[in-house]
Amino acid sequence: MELYEQTIHDLQGQLQARQVSSVEITNSFLNRIESTDPSINAFITVTKEQALLDAAAADQRIASGDCSPLTGIPVALKDIFLTEGVRTTCASKMLDNFIAPYDATAWARMKSQGAVLLGKLNQDEFAMGSSCENSAFGPTRNPWNREHIPGGSSGGSAAAIAAQQAVATLGTDTGGSIRQPASHCGCVGLKPTYGRVSRYGVIAYASSLDQVGPMTRDVTDAALLLRVIAGHDPKDSTSVDCPVPDYMAALKQGVKGLKIGLPKEYFIEGLDPDVQRAMDQAIAVYRQLGAEFVEVSLPHTNYAVATYYLIATAEASSNLARYEGVRFGHRAKESSGLIDLMMQSRSEGFGAEVKRRIMLGTYALSSGYYDAYYIKAQKVRTLIQQDFIEAFKSVDLLLTPVAPTPAFKIGEKTADPLQMYLSDIFTIPVNLAGICGISVPAGISANGLPIGLQLLGRPFGEESILRAAFDFEQATQWHTKKAAL
Amino acid sequence: MSINQHEIEHVAKLARLSLRDDEKQLFTGQMEAILAYVETLNELNTDGISPTSHAVPMENAFRPDCVTPSIGHDRALANAPDKNETYFRVPPVIE
Numbered sequence: 001m002e003l004y005e006q007t008i009h010d011l012q013g014q015l016q017a018r019q020v021s022s023v024e025i026t027n028s029f030l031n032r033i034e035s036t037d038p039s040i041n042a043f044i045t046v047t048k049e050q051a052l053l054d055a056a057a058a059d060q061r062i063a064s065g066d067c068s069p070l071t072g073i074p075v076a077l078k079d080i081f082l083t084e085g086v087r088t089t090c091a092s093k094m095l096d097n098f099i100a101p102y103d104a105t106a107w108a109r110m111k112s113q114g115a116v117l118l119g120k121l122n123q124d125e126f127a128m129g130s131s132c133e134n135s136a137f138g139p140t141r142n143p144w145n146r147e148h149i150p151g152g153s154s155g156g157s158a159a160a161i162a163a164q165q166a167v168a169t170l171g172t173d174t175g176g177s178i179r180q181p182a183s184h185c186g187c188v189g190l191k192p193t194y195g196r197v198s199r200y201g202v203i204a205y206a207s208s209l210d211q212v213g214p215m216t217r218d219v220t221d222a223a224l225l226l227r228v229i230a231g232h233d234p235k236d237s238t239s240v241d242c243p244v245p246d247y248m249a250a251l252k253q254g255v256k257g258l259k260i261g262l263p264k265e266y267f268i269e270g271l272d273p274d275v276q277r278a279m280d281q282a283i284a285v286y287r288q289l290g291a292e293f294v295e296v297s298l299p300h301t302n303y304a305v306a307t308y309y310l311i312a313t314a315e316a317s318s319n320l321a322r323y324e325g326v327r328f329g330h331r332a333k334e335s336s337g338l339i340d341l342m343m344q345s346r347s348e349g350f351g352a353e354v355k356r357r358i359m360l361g362t363y364a365l366s367s368g369y370y371d372a373y374y375i376k377a378q379k380v381r382t383l384i385q386q387d388f389i390e391a392f393k394s395v396d397l398l399l400t401p402v403a404p405t406p407a408f409k410i411g412e413k414t415a416d417p418l419q420m421y422l423s424d425i426f427t428i429p430v431n432l433a434g435i436c437g438i439s440v441p442a443g444i445s446a447n448g449l450p451i452g453l454q455l456l457g458r459p460f461g462e463e464s465i466l467r468a469a470f471d472f473e474q475a476t477q478w479h480t481k482k483a484a485l
Numbered sequence: 486m487s488i489n490q491h492e493i494e495h496v497a498k499l500a501r502l503s504l505r506d507d508e509k510q511l512f513t514g515q516m517e518a519i520l521a522y523v524e525t526l527n528e529l530n531t532d533g534i535s536p537t538s539h540a541v542p543m544e545n546a547f548r549p550d551c552v553t554p555s556i557g558h559d560r561a562l563a564n565a566p567d568k569n570e571t572y573f574r575v576p577p578v579i580e
Contacts, residue, residue, distance in 0.1 A: 097564075102556065238541070303525060326566070336576075337577070340503075343503040352508070355512070363488070376526050376531060383529065418519055434541055459540075
């Protein structure tokens with residue numbers, strides 16, 4: 001097996017035993033990126049020279065007997081994470097030349113263990129999108145079928161795993177942006193509970209919904225990486241100060257005796273038949289493993305997309321006010337004064353979807369509409385959160401599809417933003433409620449595209465979703481299937 | 486609720502966006518469709534429901550009020566499109 005096909009836990013053992021060096025592993029991935037990325041476009045920036053220097057430093061560290069779980073492991077980050085001294089664009093023309101002055105906490109924690117940064121990954125601009133088509137650097141293609149989208153917004157982070165261009169990546173999830181691309185690309189994607197991972201140094205989209213999480217080849221790697229990045233950070237006042245459990249130990253507890261809820265609002269007419277089949281098979285697997293199933297109801301599910309597109313856009317319109325062409329970012333060459341400079345710089349720097357969401361959010365917050373839209377949405381958010389609280393009184397976990405269909409075709413939904421928004425119906429409620437969720441490979445469609453299974457847990461219940469995901473993975477072989485490139 | 490081009494222009498001004506005519510036209514139609522969709526929220530009676538602004542119940546996060554080092558002028562100005570010594574430079578604000 002090639003080095004680039006392996007997991008963190010495979011490579012870590014070989015590094016520790018000195019069977020392989022970090023420089024060899026890093027070169028294996030750099031060559032893989034060079035040969036595959038022209039047809040995938042997962043990377044915006046490849047940090048080749050620095051990666052090789054960092055790999056050599058990791059090898060020295062290992063030689064001195066200092067080997068942490070990520071020492072010498074080559075990873076890549078969604079280009080929404082600040083990386084000191086490295087270009088950070090958020091896939092926007094606005095930040096084309098932006099060099100981050102400091103590291104995001106999640107990355108700083110990985111870096112301090114000696115993780116090697118291969119580069120920065122493509123995404124929808126400012127994380128606004130479900131297809132990775134809204135990038136100023138062109139769309140990322142799905143490695144399983146290049147006519148299809150990889151999902152979004154962390155499309156590059158998922159495609160890089162599927163194309164074996166990095167061992168593991170980080171993404172962010174505001175309405176499904178880790179889980180949906182993980183599902184579409186056949187990898188594991190975990191959205192932790194809001195507050196579990198620091199958002200410091202992550203370019204803000206919708207601050208009450210954004211959360212950082214790992215995207216990996218298997219569940220073990222997701223547990224391992226979450227353990228490194230999770231935990232309280234004084235620099236993020238919304239990060240929660242509660243102990244980080246040993247997620248690796250949780251994996252071995254099994255699902256026997258767990259009660260899993262099937263929300264009836266998620267198994268609807270119009271669900272793609274291949275997705276329905278994958279869910280039915282997954283339920284059968286879990287029954288054999290000793291889990292018990294009950295039907296539950298999340299009655300406000302149908303209102304989640306509308307709620308999300310008011311709250312997320314309102315927060316975005318406020319967060320993105322910082323791009324004014326004065327302190328950093330794009331500045332228009334021609335202007336007739338300070339206000340005009342700001343208007344021209346923003347209009348030139350932002351893409352269409354970003355402008356559309358800023359407009360929608362500004363409208364929802366504007367005088368006369370604030371109560372009717374923004375406050376109304378916040379009240380419905382309470383109802384959606386209560387749905388989950390109620391369901392978790394009788395079950396340990398929920399099992400649902402990640403998306404109603406496998407990855408759609410590039411260009412298929414770009415003309416109709418509302419249709420694009422509705423493709424996130426099964427992932428959005430989770431962010432509104434602030435709970436945790438994971439996408440695990442659970443099937444391949446008739447036309448050869450991966451299908452993911454979503455497991456949802458209580459706030460700070462990452463151990464139970466990881467343990468259920470691990471048992472499923474061990475009982476099936478979906479995570480070993482690879483895109484032919 | 487429908488939205489017309491005049492309102493689009495007003496919102497664009499609030500958002501400090503200068504939209505081209507084709508963008509105004511496109512956004513008017515698209516925002517109208519999205520706003521019609523979010524109208525479904527009015528099917529729900531939310532009297533007496535308190536709004537949720539944040540999913541995790543938290544008190545304010547306080548830290549000691551003491552001076553710590555900041556990133557400094559050089560790094561703060563490193564990405565400035567235009568600067569003058571230790572200042573960001575902008576077009577004249579006062580005539």
